Amino acid sequence: MIDAKLLRENPDVVRAALTKRGESTDLVDQVLAADGDRRSSIAAFESLRAEQKGLGKQVAQAKGDERTALLERTKTLSAEVKATEAAANEAEARFDELSRGLPNLVSDEAPVGGEKDFVVVEEIGKPRDFAAEGFEPRDHLELGELLGAIDMERGAKISGARFYFLKGVGALLQLGMLQLAIAQAVENGFTPMITPTLVKPEVMGGTGYLNAHDDVYRLEEPELYLVGTSEVPLAGYHMDEIIDVSNGPVRYAGWSSCYRREAGSHGKDTRGIIRVHQFDKVEMFSYCSLEDAEAEHQRLLGWEKEMLDKMELAYRVIDTATGDLGTSAYRKFDCEAWVPTQGAYRELTSTSNCTDYQARRLNIRHRDAEGRTRPVATLNGTLATTRWLVAILETHQQADGSVRVPAALRPYVGGRDVLEPVAR
RNA sequence: GGAGGCGUCGCCUAGUCCGGUCGAUGGCGCCCGCCUGCUAAGCGGGUUGAGGGUAAACCCCUCUCGCGAGUUCAAAUCUCGCCGCCUCCGCCA
Incomplete structure (x- = not known):
């Protein structure tokens, strides 16, 4: 607001x-x-x-x-x-x-324009050159099926399109990635949280997601909404409270399943687990003073990069254009990883500075140096999601269909450094 | 799902039966000051939040006793509905 x-x-x-x-x-x-x-x-x-x-x-x-x-x-x-x-x-x-129908203000530094008018801030790592290595890369679904890691067919059988099973090493990889994310967050002073995934209308509306409610699953009785990210319950956590941010940001790391209807994206990313109705995510969430918000935004971006580096991926950081910010964000940076079979960078993380916009709607305040109450700033950023498996599998694949495991994830797949195809 | 109890300005608490000096009591905590070699104790004062009048300070006004509606000239207090918490019973895991 x-x-x-x-x-x-x-x-x-x-x-x-x-x-x-x-x-x-x-x-x-x-x-x-x-x-x-x-x-x-x-x-x-x-x-x-x-x-x-x-x-x-x-x-x-x-x-x-x-x-x-x-x-x-x-x-x-x-x-x-x-x-x-x-x-x-x-x-x-x-x-x-x-x-409440008005969106947030926008940063003067954010590039002006639509979805494709982003500015590339930084490119990290080099996309693998499969041509030079002399083999055609398999896409993540083919690899996932070879490894017994992803089962889309049965996902569709029981729940419909855009549902899937992660099994075997797929399940282990995801759990490992999420645990690594939680561990990194805790090291940096975040309080880990496993959140409700169904929330009341005022919480969903307070975070600014009900305007675009084509993408939100709604339950009729009682009226509840399935969250598309744990940002929603974590923002609602301190609703109607006065919190203390005088000693620096209050930080939470939320682990939850996320649900999205993907109503406007028929025919887009229909193959594999790039765009699905349900996935898992570890999300960073910060409450801080408005003065501290821009610095905190950079810190969140830094922690996202740290996680991506652990996955040994090639990626770039983009400064999202004003037309693509979403209702609540004042500024937004996405990290996009190189997906070899698409020959494109795809979003793996997104960090938003929502300034005091969500806090006004949710009535979350702090006391400033003069003891006056003021709305806090809220920020969020991704530490790991199911979609990361796409870039991990494709980037680290080998000619025989096996996949090298990034060092950080090896403890979670029984110490293996390579995942081998399994007989079906 | 059924029965009962509870919900007061950070925490605890008086007040609710019998409506009007409640425009809310007292304690704890916290803040400021006094006192004191220092600390503690003691003494005095302050301490819910929101909105409006104003651009701001002071000041004034309105709202705020879980939320909402009703009765009334007037509601923390009476009535109804809802929400939350607790206890017991039933059911399910």
Whole structure:
């Protein structure tokens, strides 16, 4: 949610952000009008209410005729108070609903434009040259089937398209990767968390995901939503609280399954586990002061790179363009790993600085140096997900269909340094 | 699923039966000051959060006793619904 005071005093800042995101600025004027209504109706109610309270006090003291006379007046006043209060509540609710439709501001440093207007910040490692090595790389699904690691067919049989089983070394690799992620996070002061994956509407809405709710699974009774990332329960964790960030960021590492409908992506990435309805992820989540947020964002990015380095992958870091930020993000960096059979970089991690946008919606505050309450900043970033297996399998494959295991993962596959094809 | 109990400004707590000096009591903790070689103790004061009047300070006002609705001139207090926690029973793992 955008600060109402900022919107009132500097509506052009908000309009500029909307324009950079490629959205209409009409909503700004609607919200401003609603804000005016809200404040005037609150003032009307409050002055009547003050009068009513004053009279009520006199009634308590008065006796006889004087009392009857007072009661005559207070009766009509009572109805007016009720009516103006209802009007004020309504105006407040309308303002709230409209202003929740506004996305976050955007960083001046974020590149302006759409999905393809990202800026490459850094390239790390070199994509393997399979032509030079003299063999045609197999894609991750073919490798996964050879190794007995991925079973898409049976996933589809029991749950439909975009579902899968990870089995054998596939299951071990994923568990290893996630455990490695948790271990790294804990080393860096994160509190590990295994979160609920079903959340209430206000939590899903508070994180800004309900606007794009085509992608969210919804349960009818009771009304609950399956989370697409543990960012959602971790943001909701401190909802309606005043937390202490005076000693630096409060950091959580969430381990959860994630669910996405992928409603708008028919026909895209239909093969293998690149884009699936359910996957597992370890997500970093930080609460900190607004002043500390940009520095914390860089730290989260650093920890993502550290994990990717452990997987021995070639990847690049991109600064996401304003049109591709999502509702809550003020700035976003993605790490994209090279996927040999696609000849392309694909997103493996994403870290967002949501500034105080989610915190305003979820009512999460801290006390500043002067003891005043202020919304915190929230940030998130990926430490490992199922999709990483795609890049790991393809990057480390050998001509015979075996796959070399990155050193960091070997303890999790029984110490093996190579995974061999199995007979089906 | 059934029955009962509970929910007060960080924590504990008085108040709720019998509506109006509750515009909320006291303690603990915390903050400021005084006192004191230092510390502790003692003494005095402060200490829920939000919104509006204002751009801000001071100040003033309104809301806030789990949430919402109702009764009433007036609700922490009475009524109804909901949520959460606890205890017991049933059922399932």
